[in-house]
Amino acid sequence: MKEILQGLVEVIRLIAGGDPALRTIAQLSLSVSGTALLISTAIGIPLGTIVGLSRFTGRRLVVALLYTGMGFPPVVVGLFVYLMLSHSGPLGRLAWSFIPALFTPAAMVVAQTIISFPLVAGFTMAAVMGVSPHLRQQVQSLGATPLQSKLAVLAEARVGVIVSIVAGFGSIISEVGAVMMVGGNIEQRTRVLTTAIILETRKGNFDLALALGVVLLAFAFITNIAVLWLQGGAFRE
Amino acid sequence: MSNPIYELHKVTKAYNGHPVVQVEHLNIKRGEIMAIVGPSGAGKSTLLRLLNFLEPATAGRIRFLGAEFGPGRVAPLALRRRVTTVFQRPELLNRSVWANVTYGLRLRGQRNSTQLVNATLTQVGLADKSRRHDRTLSGGEAQRVALARAMVLRPDVLLLDEPTANLDPYNVGLIEANVQALNREHGVTLVLVTHNIFQAQRLAQRVALMLDGQIIEMADADTFFQSPSDPRTAAFVRGEMVY
Numbered sequence: 001m002k003e004i005l006q007g008l009v010e011v012i013r014l015i016a017g018g019d020p021a022l023r024t025i026a027q028l029s030l031s032v033s034g035t036a037l038l039i040s041t042a043i044g045i046p047l048g049t050i051v052g053l054s055r056f057t058g059r060r061l062v063v064a065l066l067y068t069g070m071g072f073p074p075v076v077v078g079l080f081v082y083l084m085l086s087h088s089g090p091l092g093r094l095a096w097s098f099i100p101a102l103f104t105p106a107a108m109v110v111a112q113t114i115i116s117f118p119l120v121a122g123f124t125m126a127a128v129m130g131v132s133p134h135l136r137q138q139v140q141s142l143g144a145t146p147l148q149s150k151l152a153v154l155a156e157a158r159v160g161v162i163v164s165i166v167a168g169f170g171s172i173i174s175e176v177g178a179v180m181m182v183g184g185n186i187e188q189r190t191r192v193l194t195t196a197i198i199l200e201t202r203k204g205n206f207d208l209a210l211a212l213g214v215v216l217l218a219f220a221f222i223t224n225i226a227v228l229w230l231q232g233g234a235f236r237e
Numbered sequence: 238m239s240n241p242i243y244e245l246h247k248v249t250k251a252y253n254g255h256p257v258v259q260v261e262h263l264n265i266k267r268g269e270i271m272a273i274v275g276p277s278g279a280g281k282s283t284l285l286r287l288l289n290f291l292e293p294a295t296a297g298r299i300r301f302l303g304a305e306f307g308p309g310r311v312a313p314l315a316l317r318r319r320v321t322t323v324f325q326r327p328e329l330l331n332r333s334v335w336a337n338v339t340y341g342l343r344l345r346g347q348r349n350s351t352q353l354v355n356a357t358l359t360q361v362g363l364a365d366k367s368r369r370h371d372r373t374l375s376g377g378e379a380q381r382v383a384l385a386r387a388m389v390l391r392p393d394v395l396l397l398d399e400p401t402a403n404l405d406p407y408n409v410g411l412i413e414a415n416v417q418a419l420n421r422e423h424g425v426t427l428v429l430v431t432h433n434i435f436q437a438q439r440l441a442q443r444v445a446l447m448l449d450g451q452i453i454e455m456a457d458a459d460t461f462f463q464s465p466s467d468p469r470t471a472a473f474v475r476g477e478m479v480y
Contacts, residue, residue: 138328141289141396142341142386143318152340156331 007210014211026215029192032105033173036112040168044117045161048124049154053136066125069118074111075177081111082181103184108192111178116168123167127160128153166224173220193219241300242267242394242426243288248297250283250450257283258450260297265394270420270427272441272458274434274473280450281430285396288428290317302393318345321392325399327383329371334363337371337382341390353389361385361415377408384412388419395419397429401436413440434474438462446470 014022051062084091085102092099100106131153139152154161176194183190185199193216200209243265250258258280265271265288273281286292287299290312299306302319306312321341329337338358342350358364361381371379380400387395397416401409417440419425431437437444438458445455446469454467465471 132328134324134326135328135330137286137291138322138324139330139340140291141322141324142390143314143321143344145314145344148344152330 003206004210006207007214010207011211011214014208015215022212022215024188025191025193025196025212026219028105028190029173029194029216030219032108032179032192033112033169036109036116036172037165037169039109039113040117040120041165043113044120044164044168045124045154047117048121048164049128049150051121052125052128053150053153063125066118066122069114070122072115072118073177074115074171074175075181077111077114078178078181081107081114081178085110085182102182103186103190105183105190107182108179108190111182112172112175115175115178116172119171120164120168123164124154124157124161127157127164130160131156162227166227169223169227170220173216173223240267241265242302244298244300246298246300248287248299249295250280250287250292251295256295256450258287260284260450260452263445263452263455265426265428266443267393268420268424268426269443270417270429270441272429272431272437272444273447274431274437274444275447276473277432279447281447282398283450284447285322285398285428285430288394289320289322289396291322318390319392320394320396321387321390322396322398323380323383323387323400325402327376327379329374329379329382331371333367334358334369334371334374334382335367338367338385338389341386345390350389354385357385357389360388360418362411377404377411380404380408381411384415388415391423392425394426394428397427397431399431400429402432409436416440434462434476446473 048066051059051066082102083089085100085107086092092102100110128150135156136149136153139149144152174194176198179185179190179192180195180198183192183195185191185195191199193212197209197212197216200206200212241264243263245260245263247262248258248260249256273284275281283292287294288301290301290306293311294306294308296308301312302316304312304316330340335354338354339350342348342354355364355367358367361384363378363381363385366374366378371382374382384400395416400416401412404412413436416427416429420427427440429437429440441458443455444458444461446453446461446465446467448469454461454465454470456465461470462474465474
């Protein structure tokens with residue numbers, strides 16, 4: 001109990017004092033997870049919509065892969081990305097400028113994108129499949145092109161699509177295995193909130209670890225509120 | 238009036254090899270109101286989907302406004318947009334009445350249609366409900382929105398698939414009056430699918446009976462109801478089971 005109270009006091013002190021180390025860690029957490037979420041959304045929503053609404057050979061396999069991806073253990077993703085990007089790995093040895101190096105924020109973005117995009121795609125797929133097929137036929141009857149009818153279905157499924165984004169964000173802002181493995185928890189460079197919490201806990205700085213935990217929770221809460229606000233009145237309907 | 242807008246020749250629609258529609262020949266005249274009656278599962282709704290080019294025929298030819306379409310040829314968007322359907326369920330978008338009614342216009346890039354939309358909403362008795370959300374509407378109001386959404390498009394052909402099933406007499410009357418006015422004032426060809434032979438009698442100039450995917454008999458409304466040539470038509474008109 002004492003540690004918790006001390007932690008809360010520490011949170012106020014660190015935040016009110018504008019602690020530069022905390023600011024750096026928090027900024028990196030947000031930029032890495034935010035970038036990964038943007039990429040996941042850009043890939044996952046169109047992919048989920050196409051898989052949900054189209055019929056093509058191999059669709060079942062794609063669905064099975066997506067469902068498998070939704071349960072990817074972050075540490076395994078981290079290991080996979082580590083092996084791919086290491087100097088002796090198939091991508092790392094190419095040394096192309098656009099392939100990120102290990103122990104950089106860009107490598108962490110790659111790992112977190114792999115974790116979150118199946119969630120965004122999978123939940124989007126489920127959401128669009130839940131929209132009545134008759135509605136799609138109705139919009140086609142009103143003169144919609146195939147793309148316009150998919151967009152109409154996507155708009156009808158917007159609550160589910162928002163849930164997919166929230167789930168994708170939740171899966172990466174709180175994960176530690178992948179960012180630890182490909183980022184290395186390097187101070188000022190790749191240390192994010194989750195890896196910093198582990199480090200401070202191991203050092204016995206429970207109050208600081210708790211403070212970082214509160215900041216992490218606050219991020220998740222504020223982000224979700226912002227997403228709900230952005231999507232407008234869907235939840236009031 | 239005699240110029241056919243649709244000509245169907247040996248049109249078949251099958252699912253998994255099982256034929257649902259097998260129409261040997263069917264002409265629909267420009268500007269007419271034609272009713273297709275028949276029991277559930279007769280293939281009436283599938284035929285409407287073929288007429289709206291929502292599904293391709295498995296075999297045969299559909300000639301629409303001079304262009305011919307078979308199994309391998311998809312109707313171009315411009316032609317597809319000259320026909321629309323009001324289904325039994327209104328299938329409104331999860332938006333306001335106004336957004337629903339203007340949806341088809343926006344698809345066509347027509348954004349300055351406020352006058353037309355207001356006039357149409359007045360016609361269907363929804364002028365004061367344009368800002369209402371679709372989920373707050375009664376079944377009859379929702380179906381009137383669906384009709385208004387189709388009316389504002391001024392299509393060449395309006396397909397009606399059981400548009401008044403489960404509605405109260407007031408809403409049935411309003412919808413029937415509006416589709417009749419659309420036909421009379423704008424020359425829109427109407428194809429009405431219905432179980433309700435009284436509605437077919439009230440609205441249609443020609444009536445066809447469909448059974449097991451086939452057109453059994455097609456005649457002008459008086460002949461169809463007063464002196465049908467096929468015993469199955471006579472039985473259907475009498476309200477007897479015709480299977």
